Amino acid sequence: MVNEVKRSESIVVIALILVLGAIAPMLDATMTNVAVNTIMKDLGAGVDSIQWVSTGYVLALGIIVPITGWAIEWIDGKKLYLYGLMFFLAGSVVASVSTSIGLLIAGRVIQGIGSGIIIPLLTTLIVRSSGGENLGSLMSIIGIPAVLAPILGPTFGGFIVNSLDWHWIFYINVPIVIISAALIIFGLPNFEPSKKGKKLDIPSIVLLGGSFTSFILGISKVSELVSGTSNKAVLPLIISVLLMGGYVAYAILKEKSALVSLKLFKIKNFSASTILLVMSGLTVNGVMFLLPLYLQNIRGLSVVWSGIYLISQGIGLLVSRSLVGKLTDKLGARIVVQVSVFIGIAGTLPFTLFTASTSNLWIILVLFIRGIAQGGLTIPVMSDSYNNVPKELISEATTATRMLQNIGGAIGTAILATIIQHSIGSQAPTKDLLLTSYHNSFVFTVVSLVVALIPAFFLTNNRKKEVVKA
Structure with a gap:
């Protein structure tokens, strides 16, 4: 009995050490969004350039x-987690000393690589250390950064920018990462690799990564079509289509080697889930990039106050997280997502009408509603992506959903930034013109939410099963 207690205590300690290492990457994304407007002015960058501060990070992560x-199947888990922390540390240092937008984007890409190692490992290593026992309580520990990020990130980031300087958003990561690395070195056991996993398929990574990167590059250049520089947008989009076509052909010819099996997309609810995960990148991640710009440039809020306003969205997400999982198990993902889409519309449509004089209470209330929708647009979709998936394809389904969710965030940010830039064009960005550009972005988001009802119809429906049983 004593040994069991000690073992459970040691597993909790391992979980807490791993979570501490993930706090900086998870908080960093929301802190940076709040500082985007300040960085843009300080570095003299346009919206089309500054969006890569978010897009580059999320794309690299994906x-x-x-x-x-x-x-994780071929390298010791402890070493791999440390590699992730070192990448994130290096990226934070580069970003913190950057004096140009190009250097800042490079730092963010390196940070994204580190986060892409740390965040997936967090769950995997905790599950391995527990042997599959007491996962409920351990998952609640894992959820700490995910819950804290949307609530504390904007406020903490706003406070840092207001009190110190935007560079400190990245400087602050340095001591946190060093402490985390020390705890992992001295407090974490080794996680021996099984060396039985699938070999890394370089052609898949090159084809998929190249296709997504080219697509985002093309989208970010669409605003220049008016100027007659269409090749800058059209060429990357053509390359993206060719690379994706190349992957499809490769996956057919090399089915056992390809990173993601095309068999997965024959499963109706999986295909619907992946489409929705990409679309949620626009409705969730993209709007998170847009909101701080709107609050600071149109509402005239300081960096601190814009962060405080965004707390209401984080609270909405926190409220929905506790209900969405239970409702999905009971009703199925279809109904939960469809209802969440309508809640998302109710939390976005008012922003197409808000002006600089709109009551602050309305802003806070609508942000809270948006937060509720966020939980219902991601959690049920992610869980439903595993329904009806054969056991031998579960690992590939995990790869596909995690990759597409993050890349969807990069695409969403790029699209909204392009709409803003296209609306402004070569004109001076007056307050009225900026308001129009933000309104256009929110209109596009609302339209995207309406379109999301189509793939949502193909998600699983537990109510239908209950009626058949009755």
């Missing part, structure tokens, strides 16, 4: 996730 899935 591409590195499948590589991490392979590496």
Whole structure:
């Protein structure tokens, strides 16, 4: 009995050490979003350039996730987690000393690589250390950063920028990562690799990574079509289509080697889930990039106050997290997601009408509603992606969903930034023109939410099963 207690205590300690290492990467994304407007003015960058501070990070994270899935089977988990922390540390240092937008983006990409190693490993190593026991309580520990990030990140980031300087958003990561690394070196056991996993398929990574990167590059250049520089947008989009076509052909010819089996997309609810995960990148991640710009440039809020306002969205997400899982198990993902889409519309449509004089209470209330929708647009979709998936394809399904969710975030941010830039064009960005550009972005988000009802219809429906049984 004493040994069991000690073992359970040691597992909790392992979980807490791993979670501490993940706090900086998870908080970093929300802190950076709040500082985007300040960084843009300080570095003299446009929206089309500054969006890569978010897009580059999330794109790198999405591409590195499948590589991490392979590496955990071939490299000691403890060493791999430390590698992730070192990448994140290096990226934080580069970002913190950057004096140009190019250097800052490079730092963010390196940070994204580190996060792409740390975040997937967090769950995997905790499950391995527990042997599959007491997962409920351990998952609640894992959820700490995910819950704290949308609530504390914007406020903490706003406070740092207001009190110190935007560079300190990245400087602050340095001591946190060093402490985390020391705890992992001295407090974490080794996680021996099984060396039985699938070999890393370089052609898959190159084809998929190249396709997604080219697509985002093309989207970010669409705003220049008006100027007659269409090749800058069209060429990357053509390359993206060719690379994706190349992957499809490769996956057919090399079915056993390909990173993601095309068999998965024959499963109706899996295909619907992946489409929704990509679309949620626009409705969730993209809007998180947009909101701080709107609050600071139109509402005239300081960096601190814009962060405080965004707390209401984090609270909404926290409220929905506790209900969405139970409702999904009982009703199925279809109904939960469909209802969440309508809640998302109710939490986005008012932003297409809000002006600089709209009551602050309305802003806070609508942000809270948006937060509720976020939980219902991601958690049920992610869980439903595993329904009806054969056991031998579960690892590939995990790779696909995690990769597409993050890349969807990069695509969403790029699209909204392009809409803003396209609306402004070569004109001086007056307050009225900025308001119009933000309104256009929110209109596009609302339209995307309406379109999301189509794939949502193909998710699983438990109510139908209950009626058949009755």
